[in-house]
Amino acid sequence: MQISKLHLKNFRSFGEEGTTITLNKLSGFVGENSAGKTALIHGLVKLFGVTPNERTLEKSDFHIPKQVKIEAIKELQLSIEARIDFPELMATNQDILSRASIPPFINQLVVHATAEAPYLRVRLTGKWTADNTPEGEIEQKLHFVTVAEGEDEAEDDLVPVTPHQRSTIQVIYVPAVREPSAQLRNASGTILWRILNNISWPDDINDSIKTKMEPVNELFDGIDGVSQIRSVIGEEWKKYHKDTRYQDAKLQFSSSTLASILKKIEVTFTPTHDQGEYSVEKLGDGLRSLFYLSLVSSLLESEIKITGKSNASLTVLAVEEPENHISPHLLGRVMENLKDISNKSNAQVILTSHSASIIKRVDPEDLIHLRIDQTNFTTIVKKVILPNKTSDAYTYIKEAVRAFPEIYFARLVILGEGDSEEIVIPKILAVNEIHPDDYGISIVPLGGRHVNHMWKLLNELNIPHITLLDLDRERGGGGWSRIKYAIKQLLLNGHNREELLKVRVGEKEVVLSDEQIEEMDEYPMTPEWIETSMNKLWIQRLMRDKYNVFFSAPLDLDFLMLETFPEAYKETVPRGPSIPDRTQHPEEYAEKIKGGIIAALKNVKATGHTYTEEQHELMVWYNTLFLGRSKPSTHIEALLKLDDDDLIIFMPEPFSKLVVRVKEILQKED
Numbered sequence: 001m002q003i004s005k006l007h008l009k010n011f012r013s014f015g016e017e018g019t020t021i022t023l024n025k026l027s028g029f030v031g032e033n034s035a036g037k038t039a040l041i042h043g044l045v046k047l048f049g050v051t052p053n054e055r056t057l058e059k060s061d062f063h064i065p066k067q068v069k070i071e072a073i074k075e076l077q078l079s080i081e082a083r084i085d086f087p088e089l090m091a092t093n094q095d096i097l098s099r100a101s102i103p104p105f106i107n108q109l110v111v112h113a114t115a116e117a118p119y120l121r122v123r124l125t126g127k128w129t130a131d132n133t134p135e136g137e138i139e140q141k142l143h144f145v146t147v148a149e150g151e152d153e154a155e156d157d158l159v160p161v162t163p164h165q166r167s168t169i170q171v172i173y174v175p176a177v178r179e180p181s182a183q184l185r186n187a188s189g190t191i192l193w194r195i196l197n198n199i200s201w202p203d204d205i206n207d208s209i210k211t212k213m214e215p216v217n218e219l220f221d222g223i224d225g226v227s228q229i230r231s232v233i234g235e236e237w238k239k240y241h242k243d244t245r246y247q248d249a250k251l252q253f254s255s256s257t258l259a260s261i262l263k264k265i266e267v268t269f270t271p272t273h274d275q276g277e278y279s280v281e282k283l284g285d286g287l288r289s290l291f292y293l294s295l296v297s298s299l300l301e302s303e304i305k306i307t308g309k310s311n312a313s314l315t316v317l318a319v320e321e322p323e324n325h326i327s328p329h330l331l332g333r334v335m336e337n338l339k340d341i342s343n344k345s346n347a348q349v350i351l352t353s354h355s356a357s358i359i360k361r362v363d364p365e366d367l368i369h370l371r372i373d374q375t376n377f378t379t380i381v382k383k384v385i386l387p388n389k390t391s392d393a394y395t396y397i398k399e400a401v402r403a404f405p406e407i408y409f410a411r412l413v414i415l416g417e418g419d420s421e422e423i424v425i426p427k428i429l430a431v432n433e434i435h436p437d438d439y440g441i442s443i444v445p446l447g448g449r450h451v452n453h454m455w456k457l458l459n460e461l462n463i464p465h466i467t468l469l470d471l472d473r474e475r476g477g478g479g480w481s482r483i484k485y486a487i488k489q490l491l492l493n494g495h496n497r498e499e500l501l502k503v504r505v506g507e508k509e510v511v512l513s514d515e516q517i518e519e520m521d522e523y524p525m526t527p528e529w530i531e532t533s534m535n536k537l538w539i540q541r542l543m544r545d546k547y548n549v550f551f552s553a554p555l556d557l558d559f560l561m562l563e564t565f566p567e568a569y570k571e572t573v574p575r576g577p578s579i580p581d582r583t584q585h586p587e588e589y590a591e592k593i594k595g596g597i598i599a600a601l602k603n604v605k606a607t608g609h610t611y612t613e614e615q616h617e618l619m620v621w622y623n624t625l626f627l628g629r630s631k632p633s634t635h636i637e638a639l640l641k642l643d644d645d646d647l648i649i650f651m652p653e654p655f656s657k658l659v660v661r662v663k664e665i666l667q668k669e670d
Contacts, residue, residue: 012039015378026342031370036379121145285325323355359405411440452489470556596620
């Protein structure tokens, strides 16, 4: 049993068009602050919260459209609907079927089609009406909807939910600010109250307690001064209070009823450095947070161990920011516990997080991305879309987004080819007064293989992105093949074919066909074609704001930086490569250059004919600086030798244009 869908309409940041969220056994909500993550959890709490106070609607729960004047509103309405599925009913495993428990609202189940499992629809409706008070009048109702989704509804199709039926689904809400001491008080609705409520206490427990406690009071009465203090307190009280009720004040050293004992119950922690006991209040924020989560786990375990069954048919644990106050090395343990809870047949887990350490431990298929539409201030919800599981790209993209979960929180993502981009691009942005952390920019090395799937994911989540690819001229799969690849992937991501592929042939403008795109591999690599068709046409076109695809040309980012700042990079090694004198030893020189070209272009047949003689010599240095040692360390050392002014003045053209585009995107986002 699990909640599979949640539909919110006019609830907080969810507008009048309504939003449907698909939930798994473990679901993670990610997004920027104030994107609607907490509102989503509160929607579940309003339906199935443990206490009446949690389930009560307030005026602030009703969505107010951006353009509407508050004082002009006379009435507001909202609805929150949950669909509860019973996948265990479709199981073929007899053991699972034997454990399947159908709750008492079986008569309210609906079936959409033959051979599909029945499901349940529960809907909360609220109506706010203006009156003479600031909060107005709020009416709320909870119903079963007894027709399938998509079918017309009549008034008779709404059946009121009884308190007992509602209590079979319970949402335990663990807020971002955790106060376990409050949950240790034996007040109705607290976690401790639910745990202790599972115990079958004997009917004569109070008599037994009173009998056992009498020796304790007698012990204190025998101590000098105690009886005198009791007498003084009683006499002084009578001076002020003359009513026959409550006229005797006694100094009690022990509780005489179960209720009074449970009200004073507390958890203590030992051993401590001072050989005493620590209460919850004395623990640090991190340990308090961990103990709060352990209380929830204790509740779920105790229900099974003590009663043999759960008091609720389904318990939904909704945890806000499990990372709060907890050291990173313990987050893995926290997530393992939450996953164990979600695997229980009667439990489901929902969490929100801003921590990459948490998000990378959640399967991307279980993540839900939320953002605010700035035009109307409503929440937009998107599922994380991965490639087909049978494709090679599935595992790559799944592991890639796990490795770089910060993309979910980014205002802008810059996709690079590798480690070099992670070092150089932040420095290039910083000298232009764009600090990635301040502007929410994530720079991740996922721009090479399967880049189209990264584009699709980011487009689906509506996260702006820029891609910096290596042109790899004369390398296998580089040059024209790299441009063809980018064009084909942009088409797969839905870009307008006519705008992308329109070219001038003679006096006419034509749109390239699929066959003509495939022929790009055969385009000449002559200076004329490189300058006019490759550089001035396609590379310039792909850099437009519709596509945001930039190229490190003519080879890659490493070679581009070496060519632009040769002295700074050459000084990073104590001894550079030994290059024979061209005039005195022409054969040795030619052999050295040939080896450098083959190594740099990674092709034994490479000649480097599209490169200049100066670039040929730099390829020998390229092999020493980037193929013979760590690329990041070379860049770090070289960048330390460069002044910010030099970087700005002599910045390579692709980077200058990339910086301009970053500024344009950030300005648009603002």
